Amino acid sequence: MHPVVNLDAFASFCYPAIMSEEPTEEAVTAWARLIRAQRVLLGAVEAELKAAGLPPLGWYDVLLELVRAETPLRPLELEGRLLLAQHNVSRLLDRMEGAGLIARAPYAGDGRGHVVSVTPSGRAMQRRMWEVYGPAIQRHLGAPLGEGAGPLAALLGRLLP
Amino acid sequence: MHPVVNLDAFASFCYPAIMSEEPTEEAVTAWARLIRAQRVLLGAVEAELKAAGLPPLGWYDVLLELVRAETPLRPLELEGRLLLAQHNVSRLLDRMEGAGLIARAPYAGDGRGHVVSVTPSGRAMQRRMWEVYGPAIQRHLGAPLGEGAGPLAALLGRLLP
DNA sequence: TCCATATAGATGCATCTGCATTTAGAATCG
DNA sequence: CGATTCTAAATGCAGATGCATCTATATGGA
Numbered sequence: 164m165h166p167v168v169n170l171d172a173f174a175s176f177c178y179p180a181i182m183s184e185e186p187t188e189e190a191v192t193a194w195a196r197l198i199r200a201q202r203v204l205l206g207a208v209e210a211e212l213k214a215a216g217l218p219p220l221g222w223y224d225v226l227l228e229l230v231r232a233e234t235p236l237r238p239l240e241l242e243g244r245l246l247l248a249q250h251n252v253s254r255l256l257d258r259m260e261g262a263g264l265i266a267r268a269p270y271a272g273d274g275r276g277h278v279v280s281v282t283p284s285g286r287a288m289q290r291r292m293w294e295v296y297g298p299a300i301q302r303h304l305g306a307p308l309g310e311g312a313g314p315l316a317a318l319l320g321r322l323l324p
Numbered sequence: 325m326h327p328v329v330n331l332d333a334f335a336s337f338c339y340p341a342i343m344s345e346e347p348t349e350e351a352v353t354a355w356a357r358l359i360r361a362q363r364v365l366l367g368a369v370e371a372e373l374k375a376a377g378l379p380p381l382g383w384y385d386v387l388l389e390l391v392r393a394e395t396p397l398r399p400l401e402l403e404g405r406l407l408l409a410q411h412n413v414s415r416l417l418d419r420m421e422g423a424g425l426i427a428r429a430p431y432a433g434d435g436r437g438h439v440v441s442v443t444p445s446g447r448a449m450q451r452r453m454w455e456v457y458g459p460a461i462q463r464h465l466g467a468p469l470g471e472g473a474g475p476l477a478a479l480l481g482r483l484l485p
Numbered sequence: 486t487c488c489a490t491a492t493a494g495a496t497g498c499a500t501c502t503g504c505a506t507t508t509a510g511a512a513t514c515g
Numbered sequence: 516c517g518a519t520t521c522t523a524a525a526t527g528c529a530g531a532t533g534c535a536t537c538t539a540t541a542t543g544g545a
Contacts (some may be wrong), residue, residue: 189474196477253523271521273522318469322468323466419531435539
């Protein structure tokens with residue numbers, strides 16, 4: 164799979180401890196396909212959203228968290244749920260606030276913090292985006308996998324905390 | 325899984341054709357975990373490379389393609405293999421050329437094109453990066469999956485062309 | 486041959502991300 | 516209390532990406 168594996172015999176002779184760190188060929192293939200599949204599918208879905216004149220998926224994630232929470236969230240909580248860096252959340256919220264999809268309000272319990280809530284327009288946008296997003300997931304992932312979706316989810320679950 | 329599924333009964337009554345486009349719950353879970361797992365693992369591996377003072381993974385991909393090809397490649401070929409946009413390849417090569425890892429030369433057969441080759445320094449960098457990259461793959465994907473790596477690769481393969 | 490069109494690659498500009506720093510408010514400990 | 520330290524969030528700046536456009540060369544037809 165990889166040029167370095169030509170050194171296997173040599174390395175396992177000299178550094179058996181290091182060799183235990185070498186990934187198996189299956190692991191390397193799975194890695195490559197994980198990276199590639201995510202990029203291809205995400206790109207395709209993003210392109211569908213853009214073609215429909217809708218905002219990028221990052222916006223959907225924020226809207227969905229806020230809709231599901233049914234209560235305003237602090238940026239800090241969004242940060243954790245969305246796995247985004249703090250400064251990144253800050254500016255994503257800037258843009259979404261500018262678009263009128265969310266609103267920031269001071270947080271009573273802590274003068275440093277805000278709470279973020281979804282506006283009616285944001286709720287509408289979340290639904291409009293799902294009308295494109297859901298079918299796109301089905302077409303790009305659900306359909307090709309069929310009954311394989313469950314097993315795939317299970318395997319991927321072992322990679323996540 | 326998703327708020328919109330509460331509308332299932334209504335929608336399947338009104339718009340059976342539309343409902344066939346709704347993803348199954350398993351598909352949505354697999355989708356979410358695919359996006360998330362890729363982000364988490366790639367982030368972790370990139371962080372290890374950075375901590376070792378090495379360039380980002382995109383550079384490794386270019387170096388590996390050039391090393392494996394054993395012959396200079398045209399930017400157009402890299403574009404296809406790496407699934408990158410043309411302008412993106414152009415600038416990635418700018419940076420790598422600036423770092424002395426690759427070299428561009430005119431392409432005899434077509435005055436518009438170049439060929440890109442890996443320099444000795446680029447070969448060395450590819451090997452140094454693999455020393456971090458390989459074990460990182462094993463630690464973040466190979467170890468948690470064990471024998472599951474093969475099945476995961478097979479399922480992901482169904483998502484790719 | 487010459488012009489229209491297509492293709493390889495580079496570049497300008499806006500957006501987005503990462504990193505470091507800053508600001509303002511909380512918490513801790515003397 | 517008051518000074519130090521810690522934390523939530525914002526911001527300045529550099530690096531990277533997407534998008535449109537531009538330049539130079541190739542190609543194909545009248």
